[in-house]
Amino acid sequence: MNSAVTTGVVITGGASGIGKASAQMLAEAGRPVAIWDLDAAKSEQTAAEIAEQYGVTTVGLAVDVRDTAAIAEAVAETRKALPSIGGLVHAAGVVLQTGLEGVTEDNWAQVMDVNLRAQVLITQQLLEDFKANAGSAIVGIASINATLGNGLIPAYSASKGGLLSLTRSMSDELATHGIRVNAVSPGQILTPMVEQVVAQLPEGTFERRIQMGRLGDPLEVGRAVRFLLSSEASYITATELVVDGGNIPSQR
Numbered sequence: 664m665n666s667a668v669t670t671g672v673v674i675t676g677g678a679s680g681i682g683k684a685s686a687q688m689l690a691e692a693g694r695p696v697a698i699w700d701l702d703a704a705k706s707e708q709t710a711a712e713i714a715e716q717y718g719v720t721t722v723g724l725a726v727d728v729r730d731t732a733a734i735a736e737a738v739a740e741t742r743k744a745l746p747s748i749g750g751l752v753h754a755a756g757v758v759l760q761t762g763l764e765g766v767t768e769d770n771w772a773q774v775m776d777v778n779l780r781a782q783v784l785i786t787q788q789l790l791e792d793f794k795a796n797a798g799s800a801i802v803g804i805a806s807i808n809a810t811l812g813n814g815l816i817p818a819y820s821a822s823k824g825g826l827l828s829l830t831r832s833m834s835d836e837l838a839t840h841g842i843r844v845n846a847v848s849p850g851q852i853l854t855p856m857v858e859q860v861v862a863q864l865p866e867g868t869f870e871r872r873i874q875m876g877r878l879g880d881p882l883e884v885g886r887a888v889r890f891l892l893s894s895e896a897s898y899i900t901a902t903e904l905v906v907d908g909g910n911i912p913s914q915r
């Protein structure tokens with residue numbers, strides 16, 4: 664039997680939506696959490712709320728995950744604040760509705776650097792922590808748009824498809840050190856990112872296509888993330904867990 668993993672977890676994009684819900688669910692299981700997000704006040708507030716609610720050690724830091732130097736500073740701060748680091752949830756993400764003609768060098772790079780490249784740069788800098796802690800694991804938040812074709816969001820779709828390939832590549836190397844790497848692909852989840860899209864569309868637009876007939880709650884994704892970071896998932900690596908209420912498989 665595998666003993667429970669209790670190491671700390673870094674959560675990018677942890678001050679909102681799916682990142683915050685993942686941090687809450689990990690904290691509920693007793694895992695210390697480091698909230699990394701763009702805004703210092705929001706990160707600190709989220710960390711304080713989680714510490715208060717779940718009684719675990721937390722820290723909230725301002726970090727732009729596109730910036731290697733900022734990642735290095737955040738790693739140093741997190742090492743000081745948490746007893747150990749044995750997990751990463753890469754949930755920071757941006758989506759730009761450009762269509763093909765709206766793609767520029769800059770907006771393409773912005774989406775790729777946040778959604779995809781950051782997982783590599785952060786893992787490089789946390790590798791010694793992961794190697795030192797048994798049961799270490801990484802979860803990247805991909806999307807059903809890695810699989811579906813949506814002409815409005817070419818860079819986003821490519822970044823998420825890339826994240827699935829990156830998951831398999833990183834897993835191949837890191838499995839030799841006992842570190843598992845997986846992706847969670849959420850469907851339509853009611854977070855600030857999606858609420859603004861829902862508000863612009865006729866009522867029921869998304870619900871119609873989803874077998875379960877409703878959008879998801881961020882905590883429903885957070886629980887899947889928590890599972891993949893736990894010893895319950897000890898033989899699961901290089902895979903994609905889709906959490907979409909039956910959206911990809913739907914023919915509606």
Ligand SMILES: NC(=O)c1ccc[n+]([C@@H]2O[C@H](COP(=O)([O-])OP(=O)(O)OC[C@H]3O[C@@H](n4cnc5c(N)ncnc54)[C@H](O)[C@@H]3O)[C@@H](O)[C@H]2O)c1
Nearest residue numbers: 676679680681701727728754755756806849851852854856
């Ligand atoms: N909500 C959905 O339905 C849905 C579906 C599929 C995938 N996703 C993915 O889930 C992840 C979380 O999205 P969400 O819906 O919770 O959105 P959200 O906008 O609520 O949260 C995203 C967070 O990422 C942070 N962020 C953005 N750029 C950053 C940067 N450069 N450095 C650090 N932090 C940065 C934002 O400040 C924000 O707090 C994203 O990767 C998104 O693509 C969301």
